[in-house]
Amino acid sequence: MIKHVIDILDLSVDEIxxxxxxxxxxxxxxxxxxxxxxxxxxxxxxxxxxxxxxxxFEAAMYELGGNVLGFSEAQSxxxxxxxxxxxTAKTVSCYADIIAMRHPKEGAPMVAAxxxxxxxxxxxxGGHFHPTQTLADLLTIHRExxxxxxxxxxxxxxxxxxxxxxxxxGALARYSGLKVVLISPEELKLPSxxxxxxxxxxxxxxxxxxxxEEHMPELDILYMxxxxxxxxxxxxxxxxxxDSYILTPEKLAGAKSDLSIMHPLPRVNEIxxxxxxxxxxxxxxxxxxxxxxxxxxxxxxxxxAGTID
Amino acid sequence: xxxxxxxNGIVIDHIPAxxxxxxxxxxxxxxxxxxxxxxxxxxxxQMGRKDIIKIDADIEVNLDIIGYVxxxxxxxxxxxxxxxxxxxxxxxxxxVDVIKCKNPRCxxxxxxxxxxxxxxxxxxxxxxxxxxxxxxxxxxx
Numbered sequence: 193m194i195k196h197v198i199d200i201l202d203l204s205v206d207e208i209x210x211x212x213x214x215x216x217x218x219x220x221x222x223x224x225x226x227x228x229x230x231x232x233x234x235x236x237x238x239x240x241x242x243x244x245x246x247x248x249f250e251a252a253m254y255e256l257g258g259n260v261l262g263f264s265e266a267q268s269x270x271x272x273x274x275x276x277x278x279x280t281a282k283t284v285s286c287y288a289d290i291i292a293m294r295h296p297k298e299g300a301p302m303v304a305a306x307x308x309x310x311x312x313x314x315x316x317x318g319g320h321f322h323p324t325q326t327l328a329d330l331l332t333i334h335r336e337x338x339x340x341x342x343x344x345x346x347x348x349x350x351x352x353x354x355x356x357x358x359x360x361x362g363a364l365a366r367y368s369g370l371k372v373v374l375i376s377p378e379e380l381k382l383p384s385x386x387x388x389x390x391x392x393x394x395x396x397x398x399x400x401x402x403x404x405e406e407h408m409p410e411l412d413i414l415y416m417x418x419x420x421x422x423x424x425x426x427x428x429x430x431x432x433x434x435d436s437y438i439l440t441p442e443k444l445a446g447a448k449s450d451l452s453i454m455h456p457l458p459r460v461n462e463i464x465x466x467x468x469x470x471x472x473x474x475x476x477x478x479x480x481x482x483x484x485x486x487x488x489x490x491x492x493x494x495x496x497a498g499t500i501d
Numbered sequence: 502x503x504x505x506x507x508x509n510g511i512v513i514d515h516i517p518a519x520x521x522x523x524x525x526x527x528x529x530x531x532x533x534x535x536x537x538x539x540x541x542x543x544x545x546x547q548m549g550r551k552d553i554i555k556i557d558a559d560i561e562v563n564l565d566i567i568g569y570v571x572x573x574x575x576x577x578x579x580x581x582x583x584x585x586x587x588x589x590x591x592x593x594x595x596x597v598d599v600i601k602c603k604n605p606r607c608x609x610x611x612x613x614x615x616x617x618x619x620x621x622x623x624x625x626x627x628x629x630x631x632x633x634x635x636x637x638x639x640x641x642x
Contacts (some may be wrong), residue, residue: 276612299608299633303615318606320634385637389622 229258236262328482342369521552
């Protein structure tokens, strides 16, 4: 059976550990991997705009010696003519060896996976899942801290619509010793189903606060997020909340010296550019790590599909 | 109130009072040509009040729908006027095309040909989640 990655929980803890090991090895020995996917093709099916994720997938495939085909907006695909996701997936299976799909509708990559004869990676489905961002986050945390357990992680900003936050909490919840600090305005609090299903069910210690500074001294990781315009139905609500939490050097005054500041990017103004010079800023490392972990994931899925050795 | 005994058909008994009509609609019983009776608020020693549906025809009913609306019902199969089988159901693990996802952002809102699939998430609260977008659906709503 072909393995697809739609949700981060499609990967076991052991599989994630394996991907992290593989990514570490790619970083240390890139030449070893430069031709692993020679003659193979990745289809990047992006039905909504993305800079980082699409380029990261494409760079990953090129660095593995493979090729890339696809589209970067729905208007330049047959979706504009009304083609279904199911038919697109069947068609692309005839041309490529693996698919990375981003789609504004939640569950679209799952429909693609049900219809494709090649592995499908969810590259973001609306406000739902974005497993490769979570893998990039996990690799970054592992490389910065040397572990994924016994961490106090602060999530700040849009915790309601921020799919990266939900996925990362779900992924970290599988490791012991996690403590979570949820920092957001009232309107953008973590949805109760994530709190109930993940934090409460898993017996994970968590606090909710409206203050960015209050728990700063305890944090090992501060995961900042953008208030995303595209997740709001109402422009007024977006404008009112978009500047809720902005990280400045002053707000970091009480932070640990080995704090890791993360952000899935793109950033608007929620992290002051002065922070970029701070050695604790990890968000551009996250971007780079995203490419390496996607290389590891492409390799794993193509190997398991019997496409490469 | 007299309702004829059925010769060949199905009696769905022990439906919690008030859910009989929902079951009638979801099972599409209004489209049948045979006699169908809904008894509402019948006295029950176990439940206080209950609804009962009698279908006087040998038809297949969607057990997933029945399990979703009323998992503790008893289904009595009648042949030649005799009770030949009694079935209990319980909550189904998966619902296929029983309910529709209400999330406008879900792929099922635009992809016409796919089945609406829900998986049981919390048996105690009878909560299901859309297999595509994880939106909750409760049998009580």
